[in-house]
Structures are given as C-alpha cells and as structure tokens.
Amino acid sequence: MFLSKASLLILLRILTAAVHSKADVPLPPKPEPxxxxxxxxxxxxxxxxxxxxxxxxxxxxxxxLRHGGLIQSGSFLPDGKHVIASVNYTGAPDPESxxxxxxxxLIKSDGTTFPxxxxxxxxxxxxxxxxAVGRADILDYPQAFRDGKRILSGTSIxxxxKFDLSSDECVPESTYIYPIRWNTAVDGSxxxxxxxxLRLHPDNMHIGFNSFTYTSGRLGQNGYVGRLQFNPSPTTGLPLAPRYDLVNVNILVADGTRNKTLVIEGNQIRVDPNAIVVGEFRGFSGSGKEATYIGYPRESSNIDVFAVDLTTGAVRRLTSHPEYCDPIDISADDEWIAIMDTRGTNRQMFMAGMRNIPPITDLVxxxxxxxxxxNGGRRFFRPYLLDKYGDRGDYYGQLINAAGDGSPGSINDPQWNGRAxxxxxxxxxxxxxxxxxxVAPACGGNNPLPCxxxxxxGGRTERVMVAHFTSRKPVPLTDVEPLNDTIPWATPYEPGYVPMLYVPGGEYVMHGxxxxxxxxxxxxxxxxxIVESVAVKYDNFSDDGLTFLDGTENVTTHNxxxxxxxxxxxxNLVQTGQTNATKVTSPDGFHLSIDAMTNIFxxxxxxxxMINGTLYTQPANGT
Structure with a gap:
C-alpha cells in the first residue's frame, strides 16, 4: 500500500503518541532558582x-597576570567550601619568591579567609x-580526590x-607532586x-584521558581509561622518581562493527544509533558507571555529547540541540548535567540547523x-543545566546565568565566554x-567587533563564578563501586598499538x-x-515520516x-513536511579554511x- 507524505505524517504522529508515554519520557524539570x-x-x-x-x-x-592569570578553574574540594584553580603568578618583587x-x-568559596x-x-x-621530581609545567583540569588530600592536575598528582589540602598542616614541605606515566614503548623506556x-574516575583509582593519532597527515584522537598505580622506585622509563604508572589501559574503541556509526553491508549503508564512537573523552558520570564523550554525529554537522556504560556498552545521547556542546559534568548523584554549549548564540545554526540529515558527509x-x-580565544559557550535525561522534545535545559541584564561585566555579559x-x-x-x-585579535583591529x-x-580578563542552587538540599556523598580494570567492549592497549578505523571508498545507497x-x-x-570526499543525493529521504529530504550535498577535505x-x-538541500527548510551554498560553493588548534573562521x-522562514548565515571571517 502506498502512503502519501501527508498520510505518513499523520500515521507517525499517532504512533509517536501511543509509544512514548509519560512514563517513558519524564516531563522536563521546572526552572529552579x-x-x-x-x-x-x-x-x-x-x-x-x-x-x-x-x-x-x-x-x-x-x-x-592581567590576561592569562587564571589558567583554569577546577573542582570543589569535598567540603564544598574551597575551589581549586590554576593560575599564572607574575611580578614578584623578590626574585626568590x-x-x-x-x-x-585554593579559593575560599564561602566568604571566609585563610589564617x-x-x-x-x-x-x-x-x-x-x-x-617534585619530573614535575610538569601544565596544571590544567584540576580535580580533587574524595579524600580532600590529593589533586589530579595536568599530568600530575x-x-x-595525611593532611587536608585546606589545612594549616598542608605546607610545601609536606606536599609532593608525582608525575603520571603511560608506557607506550615495548621495552618500557x-x-x-x-x-x-585527564579526568578522575569517582573511585579515585582510575583516570580517563585523550591522546592524538595521525593517519596520512590527518589529526585524530582517541579516548583511554587506565588505573593509577603508585610506583615508588621505578627502574625503567622516565622519570626515575616516585610516580604513578597507568596500568591496564583500555582504548575506548569497540570491537567489530560497534565502533562504526555508519555500517557498510555490501553496497548498503545504515546508521547504527548504538555504535560506540568515542571521539574526545570528556569525563565520567557521578557514579562512575558511564564515560562521557564527543561522538560521531547522529545528525549531520550536529556535534553532541554521549554517554556509554563502561560495562554494557549501552550508549545515551545526552545533547541534541544543533549548536555545539563540549564541556560537561554530571553530578555525584547522577541526577544533573551541566554543559557549556553555544545554544542560544546561533553560532552553528548556519551549518547544523537543518535536522534529520544522516551523518554521511561528516566522514570528512x-x-x-x-x-x-x-573564533580563536573567543568561545561562544554559555552554561546550561539539564536533568539526567538530557535534551528531549523542546527541552534544552535551563540557562544558568539567565538572570543578568547583559550589561558590561554582568553575569550574562555576552563578551564573557564560558570555558571548560x-x-x-x-x-x-x-x-x-x-x-x-x-580580547584581541577576536575583537579590535581589523575585526569588526570592538574590544x-x-x-x-585591575582589568583582569578571567573570572570564576559559582552558581548556588538555592532550593536544593545537600545530597550525601555515597560510596562508588570500583571500576573494573577490564572494560568488556573496549580494546586492551598494548605498547605500540595505534587504533585505525577504515571506511572503504565506493558507491553506496542508504534507505530511509x-x-x-x-x-x-x-x-x-x-x-x-582516509576518506577525502563524500557526495550524497537524497530522494524523498525520511527516517521518521515527519520530514522529507531532497537534494544534493558534496564535501571534500584536504589537510x-x-x-x-x-x-x-x-x-542544495530541501526539507519538507513537518519542517520546511533549506541548506544552500552559493553557486561557487563554500570554501572553509580552519585550523583545529586555533579555530579562526x-x-x-x-x-x-533557513528553518521555517528563519535564515541563519555563517559568521563573517575572523568573527
């Protein structure tokens, strides 16, 4: 039996209403003070x-320093009264300072002071x-251990x-900095x-981290999880000083076809929504049962955060808004998610605003x-609060700093950019x-945005903010089940191994x-x-029966x-049905040159x- 687009639209709405009950998808939480x-x-x-x-x-x-004096804020200590921060000291009058x-x-966050x-x-x-033998210069992503006596920061602990970090007894002479070493040499040298x-697992025995890979001149990245093992007297590898070794390291790459969002079977391609594709590791859930990561897109050009169960491999898509999400934290009780996202700024809508496009050209x-x-040092992140179920329907969380008036220096001044x-x-x-x-060059000079x-x-260009959820009662911190050294679906790391995923060239078809x-x-x-070019021609393509996609798209990337x-x-894409949209380049195409390390457009x-009559255009060069 043939169904028209209108009939399919009605049928899918009925099925959706029948299948998705309130019990299946909880109502979003109301905004909180x-x-x-x-x-x-x-x-x-x-x-x-x-x-x-x-x-x-x-x-x-x-x-x-006035600019760059705050390198990064970190976590709270377990007492909730101190925040860790990485700073850059300068200008001491005594050269021996x-x-x-x-x-x-440590910064007192309760309004009190140290002695x-x-x-x-x-x-x-x-x-x-x-x-501090082997001390590293970089002290980013500072995170407190649950004992309040240790900090993971950079590649050091x-x-x-026996002393609490905030106590008077914690002095330089009683403090040690131990480097973390991951052995990647067959002979251990x-x-x-x-x-x-690096991110600390809540069991305080494991960490997750990222490491770059290079394939045919193109930059790649993989996530890893390993256990910290203190080595007081190492005999191989550097430094030959007390350190933490990473042992039983797992690469967060699944076996078989579970590591491919696009599954190729003969001349057919299909999207596997359950695929485990860890692009950039971002952290752990509060209970430590899941790892969060930036994954291969579910929808074309829409970069989202996912969570994967470290035992079963079950995948959850936490964000779905077309804007870009990256930094994320999940509360210790697993009930809440905090993200930094460009949603609300329209930064990515020119590229990702059209929904329900399969992630095919995303190969390149x-x-x-x-x-x-x-835009270089300028980030368009804003802080959002989501419940544990993440984005769904028209719920995209609560903007945490929405209460400001937008004036210079206010809590929601758009020139103050959220960071990780x-x-x-x-x-x-x-x-x-x-x-x-x-700051310049993301403003001023040739940039049309004034600084x-x-x-x-003192004209400082960084600041640390604390959001108090005033209607909440403190949640007791519970014990965390230790993570198993063996992650069943992951790949055990062996020194010298570099993971590589292949997508063969050819002619394929994907059925809606x-x-x-x-x-x-x-x-x-x-x-x-590596894939260099992808071309797609859509003909009445629909995965949901609500929107239908026609037209062509062709993307080529060089490095x-x-x-x-x-x-x-x-x-030259056209979408009809529940949404009327177009995604179009100029006749001579869109030609973008952008470095992943500088991000200058x-x-x-x-x-x-264009989405239902609203046009989203790309930013001007350098903005």
Whole structure:
C-alpha cells in the first residue's frame, strides 16, 4: 500500500503518541532558582619584575597576570567550601619568591579567609625540588580526590599526605607532586605517551584521558581509561622518581562493527544509533558507571555529547540541540548535567540547523564543523543545566546565568565566554565555572567587533563564578563501586598499538527508515586510509515520516598540515513536511579554511540554512 507524505505524517504522529508515554519520557524539570556569585582572585600586575608591589598585594600572597592569570578553574574540594584553580603568578618583587609561574591555588568559596587573611592559598608554591621530581609545567583540569588530600592536575598528582589540602598542616614541605606515566614503548623506556585532558574516575583509582593519532597527515584522537598505580622506585622509563604508572589501559574503541556509526553491508549503508564512537573523552558520570564523550554525529554537522556504560556498552545521547556542546559534568548523584554549549548564540545554526540529515558527509566535515564553534580565544559557550535525561522534545535545559541584564561585566555579559570545565560540588548544591573576556585579535583591529573594557579588578580578563542552587538540599556523598580494570567492549592497549578505523571508498545507497533513499559516493586517498570526499543525493529521504529530504550535498577535505582543514562544500538541500527548510551554498560553493588548534573562521562563498522562514548565515571571517 502506498502512503502519501501527508498520510505518513499523520500515521507517525499517532504512533509517536501511543509509544512514548509519560512514563517513558519524564516531563522536563521546572526552572529552579539560581544565585550566582563571583569568587575573588589574586590581584593583578603588569608582569614586569617587581610590579607586584605591597600596595597591590598587601598580604604578600602573590599577583597574577592581567590576561592569562587564571589558567583554569577546577573542582570543589569535598567540603564544598574551597575551589581549586590554576593560575599564572607574575611580578614578584623578590626574585626568590615562591609566587611565580603556573601554580595551583585554593579559593575560599564561602566568604571566609585563610589564617593569612587572604581568600587564597597556594598549594604548589615553594614545594622543594626533591618533592617534585619530573614535575610538569601544565596544571590544567584540576580535580580533587574524595579524600580532600590529593589533586589530579595536568599530568600530575599533588599529594599532601595525611593532611587536608585546606589545612594549616598542608605546607610545601609536606606536599609532593608525582608525575603520571603511560608506557607506550615495548621495552618500557622513554618518557611514555602523551596524555591530555585527564579526568578522575569517582573511585579515585582510575583516570580517563585523550591522546592524538595521525593517519596520512590527518589529526585524530582517541579516548583511554587506565588505573593509577603508585610506583615508588621505578627502574625503567622516565622519570626515575616516585610516580604513578597507568596500568591496564583500555582504548575506548569497540570491537567489530560497534565502533562504526555508519555500517557498510555490501553496497548498503545504515546508521547504527548504538555504535560506540568515542571521539574526545570528556569525563565520567557521578557514579562512575558511564564515560562521557564527543561522538560521531547522529545528525549531520550536529556535534553532541554521549554517554556509554563502561560495562554494557549501552550508549545515551545526552545533547541534541544543533549548536555545539563540549564541556560537561554530571553530578555525584547522577541526577544533573551541566554543559557549556553555544545554544542560544546561533553560532552553528548556519551549518547544523537543518535536522534529520544522516551523518554521511561528516566522514570528512566533522572536524571543521566542530572547529567553527570558536573564533580563536573567543568561545561562544554559555552554561546550561539539564536533568539526567538530557535534551528531549523542546527541552534544552535551563540557562544558568539567565538572570543578568547583559550589561558590561554582568553575569550574562555576552563578551564573557564560558570555558571548560563546569564542576558540581560533591553535594550537588553548587556549580563552579569560569569565563574569559573577549580580547584581541577576536575583537579590535581589523575585526569588526570592538574590544570591551574589563570591569574586573585591575582589568583582569578571567573570572570564576559559582552558581548556588538555592532550593536544593545537600545530597550525601555515597560510596562508588570500583571500576573494573577490564572494560568488556573496549580494546586492551598494548605498547605500540595505534587504533585505525577504515571506511572503504565506493558507491553506496542508504534507505530511509520510512521512505526514500540516498545515493552516496565515498572517495578515499591513494593509500585507502582516509576518506577525502563524500557526495550524497537524497530522494524523498525520511527516517521518521515527519520530514522529507531532497537534494544534493558534496564535501571534500584536504589537510595541508595535520590540524589545518581546507573544506570545499556544496549543498542544495530541501526539507519538507513537518519542517520546511533549506541548506544552500552559493553557486561557487563554500570554501572553509580552519585550523583545529586555533579555530579562526576564514571562508570564501556562503553556506546558509533557513528553518521555517528563519535564515541563519555563517559568521563573517575572523568573527
């Protein structure tokens, strides 16, 4: 029996209403009251020798740079009264001062001070060299262990032994910095593999991290999970000093076809919504049962966060809004999600606004799609609160800082950009996040956006904010089940192994779940290692019976360097049914050049999307 588009639309609405009961999909939570405060930071100086004078710093606890003085805020300590931050000290009048360079500090978040009278305490300043052999310079993503005595930061663990980090007994002489080493050499030699963006598992025995891969000159990335094992006297590998070794490391790459969103069977391609495709590892759930990550898109050009069960491999899509999401934290009780997202800014809508396009051209365009979220140092992130079920229907969470008036320096001043990572307090009643002010070259000069003036003390361009969820009662912190060293669906890491996923070139067809089809051409490089070009022709394509897609799209990507993407994009797509939309490039196409490490938008031609009469166009170059 043949059904028209109108008949299919009615039928699907009936089936949807029948299948999805209130029990299946809980109603979204009502907005809750949120009070936001700004935490104090050390005074700023201009960075010249001796510029941190007693007039600027009367308590003698150090000054930080005006721009780049706050490297990153981190998590709360378990007591919920202290926030960890990574800062860059400068301008000390005494050349022997301990307040210099990158260090970790604690900030009182309850309005009190340390015995010095200062709301800050430096944890890593002045640690004897013998206590910090192999110390790394980078101290990003600082996270507290549940014992309140240790911090994971950068590729190190800062340990105050039997003393709480916030106590008077935690002094430089009692504090140690232990490097973390991941062995990637068959003979165990050398400095080990490069690990980045480390996240602490709630069992405080395992960590997750990312590491880059390079295939045919193109940059890639994989997520890993391993166990921390203290090695007091290593005999191989560097440094030959007390350190933590990563053992029983798992690559978050599944076996068989479970690692492919696009499954090829003969000349047929289908989308597997249950595929485990960990692009960038982002952290763990509060209970530690799931890992969160940026995954291969479910919808074309729509970069989202997913969660995968570390035992069963079950996948959940946490976000679905067309805008870009990246930083994420899940509360200790698993009930709440905090994200930094460009939703509400229209930054990505020109590319991702048309929904229900299968993620086919994303074989070559996903890096470029994710890179357009920023303009250099300017990020368009805003903080949102979601319940544990994530985006659904027309629920896209609560904007955490919505109560401001948008004026310069206000809590929702659009020139203050959210950064990674937001962090819940252990009792879920607070969330700490940090922001950076738009500065040149993302404004001023040739950029049409004028640079704003900082309203912060000393003209500081970073700030730390704490959101208080005032109607909540503290949630007791419960024990976490230790993570098994063996993740059943993952790939055990062996030194020297580099994971590679292949997509063969050729002519394929994808059938819509309800109607129509897509004719697909995939072109690989000469070595058949990477996909260079994808062309698609849609004919009445529909997976849901509500929207129908017609037209063509063709995307080619070149990589002059591993991080530089040069994209030639041609679109002429039309969507009808429940949504009327178009996604169209100019006649000569859309040609984007963007580096994944700098994210500065530079394009020729246009790419625009219209959704039910609302037009979304690409940002101007350099903005």
């Amino acid at each position: 949120i009070d936001i405060i700004e935490l104090p930071l050390p005074p700023v100086s201009d960075g010249s020798d001796g510029s941190c004078t007693t007039e600027i710093d009367p308590l003698g606890t150090g000054c930080i 301990i307040y210099t360079g990158g260090q970790l500090i 010095s009278g200062s709301p800050f305490k430096c944890i890593t300043c002045g640690i004897p060299q013998d206590n 800062i340990d105050c032994g 050398g400095e080990g593999g490069v690990i980045r963006e 365009s996903s890096t470029a799609a994710s890179s357009t979220r920023n 990572d937001p962090r819940f307090s252990f009792d879920t009643t607070q969330l700490v996040y940090w922001e950076a002010l738009t 704003p003036n900082s309203t912060e003390p 779940a309800v109607a129509g089809s897509a004719q697909i051409t995939i072109v690989t490089d000469a070595e058949r290692l 002059p360097t591993p991080t530089l993407n040069e994209v030639d994009w041609y679109s 530079n394009a020729n031609g246009t790419l625009s999307t």
